[in-house]
Amino acid sequence: MxxxxxxxxxxxxxxxxxxxxxxxxxxxxxxxxxxxxxxxxxxxxxxxxxxxxxxxxxxxxxxxxxxxxxxxxxxxxxxxxxxxxxLPTQGAGMLAPTLLEFGSEAQKKRFIPPALTGEEAWCQGYSEPGSGSDLASLQCSARLDGDHWVVNGQKIWTSNAHEADFMFGLFRTEPDASKHAGISYLLVDMKSPGIDVRPLREMTGSSEFTEVFFDDVRVPAENLVGKRGEGWAVSRATLVHERNLIGNPNMMRETFDDLVELARNTIRNGRPAIEDAHVRQRLVEVEGYVRTAETSNMRQFSASVRGEPLKAMRPMMMAKLYGTDTVQMLQAVAYDLLGSEGMLAPTEEDIRGWSRSNTPTGWVEAYIFSLGPAIAGGASNIQLNIIGERGYGLPRDLRPPAK
Amino acid sequence: MDFGLTEEQEMLQETVCGFVNNECPPTRLREIFDSGTGYDAALWGGMAEMGLAGLVVPGAYGGAGMEVLDLALVAEVLGGAALPGPFIGHSLASLAIALGGDEAQKQQWLPGLAEGSTVGTVAFCEQGSAWEPEAWRATRRDDRVSGRKLYVPHADVADLLVVGVEGGELLLVERNGDGVELLGMDGIDRTRPVFQVDLVDSPCQVLCDGAGIAGRVRDAGLVLLAADSFGAASKLIDLSVEYAGTREQFGFKIGQFQAVKHQLARLGTDIEPTRALFWHAAYAADHLPQEAAHSAALAKSHITDRAMSTARMAVELYGGLGFTWECDVQMWFKRAMFNRAFLGTPEAHRERCAALAGW
Incomplete structure (x- = not known):
């Protein structure tokens, strides 16, 4: 060391x-x-x-x-x-590494450079109304018709689809195959006829997410990444990249520093809240988690630099859950410090993320928003299953017989 | 830039692990636990033979000249085995002399401590959970000391006590010296029995730079408790996972029920990432003087707290069996109780963290 x-x-x-x-x-x-x-x-x-x-x-x-x-x-x-x-975008952070691993030479040349510069924006088409945690049950279909795929169905929770030029997504191309083996990974031009993007409004008041409807949308056959029916494996690689995007301990430390500032600037019983014994206890308690996330991230980082990532396998599996739990805990302390200002609604500025959450309504927005990451990219209950079964070798869940 | 263990450190842990698995498996642990002595001369002798008594004693005095991190890695393994013995008090006493002794004191004490033939311990706490150097009230007059110290681990087998007194000074007191009286305190953790030590005009040596290094010794102690608790909590999780994979109810292994699986996964997620927290605090104790005190206090408060709640949850996961004396879980449960309270509660160290951060 x-x-x-x-x-x-x-x-x-x-x-x-x-x-x-x-x-x-x-x-x-x-x-x-x-x-x-x-x-x-x-x-x-x-x-x-x-x-x-x-x-x-x-x-x-x-x-x-x-x-x-x-x-x-x-x-x-x-x-x-x-x-x-x-760029911290889905194009640069998720699509580019996926194409580097699975894409054809033509796909890499065509799509990676503009994704890296941001000239072309990407969105991710995974979740469907009936397929959240059980993603592999997805039904949005793509049928090969000559040299085109014809896509029909719906995607949901698609971030920024209204601003995206392309979507990478999972579609059912082999309706007769078993659930995981029937999925392919396609690249879809969002300007194609038959695509309808409708904004979803989140409980924060923001509209970051959308629903995307496909009605006989034609996608060139060469936009298949990897082989037919192997989209599931391709998407697993992408999901790892998404989890890496979510579990960033630098952001956590920054938010913790903001929380300490909030405690300095909040008055309780005529004194700054940070002088209150109970508040001090809660702040340090949260700091224990924040510091653990930071140092555990250092451990994973060094293990991967050394080429020994397996030595940090468990903490790596836990990083997403640990990070989202910690941020929720942190936000709960902040929300308590707000007192009656916790009854206010986030402003337009807060919702659009123009300011760091250093206003009371910014903290309200962050308090509500902190639930999002615990759901996106593999909900916490799913993470617990992965940790239990793959991390600790516990027996698999009771499952209904396969259909 | 590398935040990982060296091959030597990994080997050290493996070697100690092999030793405790052979010499103190749960059956032997149970015998020592039930005997109430918290000590086994052969076990301590074996540890000393491996060099574990002198890890932080400089090579010139017969020790291994290692760092707090190495000590913590051993503490993790010992916590995992709930190993009875004077390791923590002995290590802190040795460290105090290595850091703060003058040449004569080092010559006199360190070789025996390194060899394990002299056993050391620390006498810090006083009435009212007064663990911190600023709170010590025992008094020294010239080369005599008087006062009552509490929760002194393994004082009965120790030859040498490092005693904290008014002004944050550290003194060396021989346990067989005049006016030293021990009273067993019937502690909860039978792997590390604790004693009340009454000193009445007892002869002492003043540790040359004791006041200067008392804080560093405390910080090292906090790191060792964090590491021991990490080891103990990890062991409890392993035991619970094993049990959930064998115990059947309603015709299924209980680990197949998500209520149980998720509970275990949560325990794992609460504990495993904290390995890095105690590594960092241990590294800071030797290499980052600006951060050392805060890192140690944060690691101790966080990990000993998490380990305690892990232990409580482990009892629940075992059901009625977990609540029995016969079930091994209780030995680690009580280890966690010692670690949580010794050298000050999580609450006390959180307040210190807040103050150290300038809040």
Whole structure:
């Protein structure tokens, strides 16, 4: 164990810092739109070998040797500088790694580069009204008709489908096969005729999610990723990437720091709440979980850098559940600190996520929103089954006989 | 940058694990537990022979010259075995002398401690859960000390007591010296019996830099308790998983019921990630002086608390059997009770964390 970086990595960190002196952009470039500035800087960062480090050059990445420590240094330094790094989108974070693993050469060339720059936005079509935790029971169908798939049915909980150019999703292509073996992974152009996107309104008041209806939507046959009927395996890889996106301990620490600020600024019995013995106990109790998530993440990270990920298998399986539970606990403390302001509704700014949750109504929004991650990407009850059965080898559930 | 164990550290844990499995399986543990002595000379001798008595004693004085992390890794294994013996008090006493003794004191005491032929322990607590150096009221006059210390582990087998007194000073007192009286306190954890120690004008040596290092010794102790509790809680989860995989009700193994499966998965998720929390606190104790006190207090409060609730849940999962004296669960349950209270409760250390963070 040694938490110091070696000289070579310290040198790499200095290179990153020197590069980051170029952000924010200056002079004429500073007059460009925010989006243009980010795109310009990101392109330079790829060129310099800091962003999308291990994605090959021909697909729009930097083409460097994979190096988890360098990735971590880049993340830390870009975060500190507030500079645009890897896009945290479904396209860059989920589709690109999936295509790298399973996609055809043509698919990689066509779809990865614009997903990395954000020129093309992606949404994920997995859940259906009747298929949530039991995702493999999905019914939205794709039937091969000549050189096209014809898609019919419905997807739900699709984030940002109204802004997306494409969807990667799971469709039933082999209606006679058993449930897992009948699914294929397709790429769908959201401008295709027959697609209808309707917003869902969440309990926070926001409309991040949508329902997507397919009515004889034609998808080119070559948009199949992997083989027919093997979409389930392809999607498992993607889901791992989604869980990684959700379990980010840096965000947790930031929210915890905000919570401490809230306790400083809240008055209880004429004194700052942070001086109240009960509040102090609850804050440190939550910090125990936050610190555990952070250090456990360090452990998983080092195990994977060493090429020994199996040594941290259990904590890796637990990371999503642990993170979402911790954030809910944290938000519950914040909500109690709000007192009667907890009766207020989130404002438009809070809902759109324009501000960090440092206003009372921002905390209300975060309190409600903290339930979302516990449901998305594998609900907590499903996580418990995975941990129990695969982590601890407990016998499988009682199940009804297969139909 | 690497947050993982070295091969040597993994081997250390495996070796100690092999030793305790052979020398103190649950049947032997039960015998020692029921005897009430909390001590087995052969077991301690075996540990000493493996070098476990002198892990943090510098090589120059016959020890292994290792760090708090290595000590914590051993504590994890010992917690997993609920191993009876004076390891924690002995390790802290040795560390105190290694960190704060003058050359003569080190020469006099460390070789025997490293060898295990001299057994050490720490006498910190006073009336009213006064564990912290600032709260010590026992008094020294020249080379004599008077006062009452409580919850001194394994004082009966110890040769040397490291005693905390007014001003946060640490003193060395020989247990066979004048005016040293022991009274057994009938502690709940029969693997680590505790004693009241009355000192009346007892001869003592002042540990050269005792006041300067008392906090570091406390921090190391908090880390060891966290590690021991992690080991104990992990063992309880393994036992419960095993039981849920064999016990049948309603015609099925109870582990097939999600009520049981999810309860176990929750326990696992509450405990397994905290391995990294005590690793980090142990590393901080040696390498990150700015964070050491806070990390240790946070790890102790969090893990000993989680381990206690794990132990309670394990009893429930075992059903009526879990509530019996005969069931092994109680031995780890009581280990967790000791770990939770020794050196101060989670509540006390959470308040210290808040103060250390400047809140």
């Amino acid at each position: 040694d938490l110091q970086y070696s000289e070579a990595y310290q040198e790499f960190r200095r290179e990153v810092q020197v590069f980051l002196a170029g952000w924010p952009l200056q002079a004429e470039e500073a007059k460009l739109s925010a989006e243009e500035q980010e795109a310009l800087f990101r392109a330079r960062a790829i060129e310099a070998g800091f962003v999308y480090r291990d994605i090959p050059k021909q697909y729009g990445g930097a083409g460097c040797e994979p190096d988890g420590l360098k990735d971590a240094i880049v993340r830390e330094e870009f975060y500190r500088a507030g500079a645009p790094g890897n």
